[in-house]
Amino acid sequence: MSIGIIIDEPKNEEEQLFFIPVATEEFFTNYWLKASNELQLIWVPIFKTGIVIEKEDIPVITKELELVKGWTEKNIINIDIKKCLKKRINCILENLPKAFEKENIKLYVG
Numbered sequence: 740m741s742i743g744i745i746i747d748e749p750k751n752e753e754e755q756l757f758f759i760p761v762a763t764e765e766f767f768t769n770y771w772l773k774a775s776n777e778l779q780l781i782w783v784p785i786f787k788t789g790i791v792i793e794k795e796d797i798p799v800i801t802k803e804l805e806l807v808k809g810w811t812e813k814n815i816i817n818i819d820i821k822k823c824l825k826k827r828i829n830c831i832l833e834n835l836p837k838a839f840e841k842e843n844i845k846l847y848v849g
Contacts, residue, residue: 740764744831746838747791747845754844759834761786761848762827770824774810775803783807789849794839801835804828 744759762771767787775783780803782796792800808828815821838846 742767742786742849744835744838744846744848747847757838759831759838760827761831766823770811770815770820771807774807774814777814778803778806778810780806786848789847792846792848794844797835797839801832804832 741763742761744761746754746757749755749757761767764787772784772787774780782790782792782800783803805828808825811821811824811828815824835846838844
């Protein structure tokens with residue numbers, strides 16, 4: 740299983756193909772949740788069970804993702820794992836706002 744971001748209730752083929760990968764379930768549990776617990780985050784842990792997010796949620800989610808990225812830099816020793824985490828977080832940070840360029844879009848993370 741893996742965790743990703745898709746458009747909730749897509750209206751066309753382009754929206755159906757939209758996908759931002761987050762992590763495999765194992766990777767998410769071992770690293771993302773560990774960071775979330777240590778940082779006492781609210782949104783990131785919910786990604787595992789699934790949640791619909793809207794445009795107004797982006798600032799707080801972005802802040803939490805930046806905190807996870809900072810945690811990764813300080814706490815992950817394995818360079819490959821560190822690179823992978825930071826690459827995924829950067830991809831999410833770059834693509835999340837693009838998804839909301841259209842009106843009435845909601846995203847599902849899970």
